[in-house]
Amino acid sequence: MKRAILSLCIASALTACEIIPKDKTKQDTTTAIAGTSTLASSRLPTDSADTLRGVPAIPPESATMAPARDSGVVTMFPETPRRGGVVWILAEGFFPDAPHCTWKGAVLPCYRTSSGVQAIVPLSPDAPAGTYGFTIDRPTGRLTRQIVVAERDFGRELIFLDSTRYALVKRTSDISRDSRALRPVLRAESLEQRWSGEWRSLLVRGSKSSAYGVERFYFPASDSSRSVTVASSLKVRGSFGADTITSAATDAPGWRHAGVDIAMARRTLLRAPAAALVADVGDYTLSGKTLILDHGQGVVSAYFHLDTVLVRRGELVARADQIARAGSTGLSTGPHLHFGIYVHGEDVDPAAWAEMPKFAREVVKRP
Numbered sequence: 429m430k431r432a433i434l435s436l437c438i439a440s441a442l443t444a445c446e447i448i449p450k451d452k453t454k455q456d457t458t459t460a461i462a463g464t465s466t467l468a469s470s471r472l473p474t475d476s477a478d479t480l481r482g483v484p485a486i487p488p489e490s491a492t493m494a495p496a497r498d499s500g501v502v503t504m505f506p507e508t509p510r511r512g513g514v515v516w517i518l519a520e521g522f523f524p525d526a527p528h529c530t531w532k533g534a535v536l537p538c539y540r541t542s543s544g545v546q547a548i549v550p551l552s553p554d555a556p557a558g559t560y561g562f563t564i565d566r567p568t569g570r571l572t573r574q575i576v577v578a579e580r581d582f583g584r585e586l587i588f589l590d591s592t593r594y595a596l597v598k599r600t601s602d603i604s605r606d607s608r609a610l611r612p613v614l615r616a617e618s619l620e621q622r623w624s625g626e627w628r629s630l631l632v633r634g635s636k637s638s639a640y641g642v643e644r645f646y647f648p649a650s651d652s653s654r655s656v657t658v659a660s661s662l663k664v665r666g667s668f669g670a671d672t673i674t675s676a677a678t679d680a681p682g683w684r685h686a687g688v689d690i691a692m693a694r695r696t697l698l699r700a701p702a703a704a705l706v707a708d709v710g711d712y713t714l715s716g717k718t719l720i721l722d723h724g725q726g727v728v729s730a731y732f733h734l735d736t737v738l739v740r741r742g743e744l745v746a747r748a749d750q751i752a753r754a755g756s757t758g759l760s761t762g763p764h765l766h767f768g769i770y771v772h773g774e775d776v777d778p779a780a781w782a783e784m785p786k787f788a789r790e791v792v793k794r795p
C-alpha cells in the first residue's frame with residue numbers, strides 16, 4: 429500500500445499526494461475544551477486538579493501559593509499533540525502585563541488575554557517525540573506543565589524533475605539568498621493578534637492535498653530509469669522555501685515539506701483565511717510568486733507558487749479578502765497552492781492549525 433502511494437507521489441511530483449478527508453478536520457472543539465476546563469477547575473490545590481491525559485497535576489508548591497482570585501486553571505489543547513503539530517495553552521488568573529513563558533527551557537513568546545495568558549507552542553517536526561516542560565511565571569510562583577509530544581512518521585518521497593526544474597534546485601546561492609530574506613519574515617512576532625473567530629479553510633472541495641512534513645529528495649528525470657535509493661539514515665534538516673539545502677551527504681537535494689499542497693486550477697482565487705498584515709510579496713527561486721501574511725503574535729501564513737498576488741506589502745487584509753490567484757511558479761510541476769503556517773518561526777502542520785480551540789479564536793484583549 430505504502431509503495432503504491434509512493435509511486436503515485438513520484439508520478440504527480442509536487443501536486444497531489446494524499447487526500448485529507450474532510451471529516452478529519454474538526455469544525456468545532458468547544459466540547460473538548462469545555463470538558464478540559466471543568467476538569468482543570470475542580471478545586472486546587474488537590475492532587476490531580478487537571479487530569480488532561482499525559483499532563484501531570486499542578487505541582488503542589490505553586491498551587492498552594494495561589495491567591496484566592498487566581499484559579500490557576502491551565503487549559504491545553506489538543507490532548508495528544510504530535511510532532512509537527514501545535515499546542516494552545518490558556519492560563520487563567522492574574523498575570524503581569526509582560527508574561528514570561530518558557531518551552532524546553534527557552535523563552536517562548538506568550539501574551540495577555542482578558543482572562544489570563546495565552547501561549548501557542550509549535551512542535552517542530554525536526555525535534556524528537558518526548559515529554560517537554562512548559563512554564564509560566566505568575567507573581568505567586570511558577571506554573572509548570574509537562575507536554576507529551578507523540579511520535580509521527582512523515583514519510584519520504586523521491587521526486588524526479590525535468591531539466592528546467594532540476595536546475596532550480598541546484599541554484600544554491602539564489603536559494604540561500606531567498607532563505608536569508610524569508611526567514612525573518614516567517615519569524616515575525618508582532619504584538620497585536622489580528623485574527624478572531626474561525627479561520628477560513630483553503631481546501632477546495634474534493635481537491636487532493638499532499639502531506640505536510642514529508643521529506644522530499646529531488647533527482648533529474650534522467651535518473652528515473654535507474655534504481656535510485658536514499659539511505660534511511662539520510663535526513664533533510666531544512667524546510668522547503670525557508671532553508672538552504674542541507675542533505676550534503678548525497679547529491680540529491682532535499683527539504684522537509686513545510687506546508688500542504690492543495691491541487692487547484694490555475695488562477696483559482698484565494699482569500700485570506702484570517703485578518704493579517706501583508707508581510708511580504710516576492711518572487712523566489714523555489715517558492716515562485718510568494719505571499720506571506722502576518723496574523724500577529726508569532727502566527728504567519730505562507731502562499732507559494734502563485735500566479736498573481738492581489739495585495740501589496742504593508743496592506744492590512746480582513747478575513748475573506750481576495751489575496752492572490754493560484755499558479756505554478758517556482759519549483760512546481762502543476763497548478764496548486766502550497767499553504768504553510770508558521771508559529772514563532774517554526775512551520776507546523778496546517779491541518780493541526782485548523783483544529784484551533786475556541787479559546788484561541790477569540791481576540792487577545794489587554795485588560
Ligand SMILES: [Zn+2]
Binds near residue numbers: 685
Ligand atoms: Zn508544497
